[in-house]
Amino acid sequence: MEKYDVKRAHKDLYSPPSDDFTEVDVPEFRYLAVDGSGDPNISSAYAEAVEALYSVAYTVKFVSKQNLERDAVVGPLEGLWWADDMSTFVTRDKQAWKWTMMINQPPWITHDMIDSAKSVAAAKKDLPGLPKLYSTTWTEGKCVQILHIGAYDDEGPILERLHHSVIPERGLTFDGKHHEIYLSDPRRTAPEKLKTILRQPVAVA
Template sequence: MDKYDVKTAHKALYAPSSKDFSVVDVPELQYLAIDGHGDPNTSPEYTEALETLYPVAYSLKFESKKALGRDFVVGPLEGLWRADDMTAFTRREKDTWDWTMLINQPEWITVDMVERAVANVKAKKGVPGAERVRLLTLNEGTTVQILHVGSYDDEAPTLHRLHHEYMPAHRLAFNGDHHEIYLSDPRRTAPAKLKTVLRQPVRPL
């Protein structure tokens, strides 16, 4: 049985250079998604979101393998981040951030399957907020991305360079939410060695 792995199927999207920004075209992809607000370091809502997404993702994996004979690797945690003022990211004003946490899903996963997985997780684990999980389709199109190695709190200089140097120099404007892909497990990885893809959808000015 072949096992789908989004990091292998879309290698260019999950293994960018850490030295230079690159422009990639991101195809339409779907995700488990849950929304929230506030500082991810202190918000109970953020902790609850992660405690909900992973059980639903693994429930879907098991159903897909059993019912469809199609297995997949549960993808890395991803996040869409937004704020009324984009400088809130470079200033790290985390209390003002809105977010949507994501886990990629193969194209054959359906809304009905997600609803069954949510019901299964609620029944077995009693996870609060499971009903907030939904299947989200993203079509980000042209994006600029780079691999950040280091603490999440050290992203600001790279984002400043993207927003205030690279994008103006290439006559690009924002065209969607700031997108991060967490390739490392922060529970097992030293902050200085964390690997995070920083991605920004753009459009020509």
């Protein structure tokens, strides 16, 4: 049984270079998602959201493999980040941040399958973040992105370059929420070796 892996199926979207921003066109994907706010390092809501996402993602994987004979690698954790004052991403004022944490789903996974997986996950374990989890489809469209290697708190200079150089110099404007894709497991990876895709939806100015 061949495993679907979104990182292989859409290699151009999940393996950008680290030396410069590249432009990509992101098609429609289905996601598991949970919304929240606050500093992800200390927010219980953030930890609960991530736990619920992975619990349902692995349940969906198991059900798909068992019932449909279609297997998939669970996608990386992804996050949409925004704030009333977007400069807080450069200053790293995390308490002001709002977020939607997500996990990409294979193209054959349906909303009903996700609802069923939520029920199965709820029966196995108390998951405080589960009631907030929902299924959504989303087309991001034209984006610029780069691979950041290093600690999350070292993203500031790259984002400042994006905001003040890359976007205006290319005749673009912001057209959506800041998007991060976490390719590394922070529990098993040294901060200086973490790999994170930094993506920003854009439009022609």
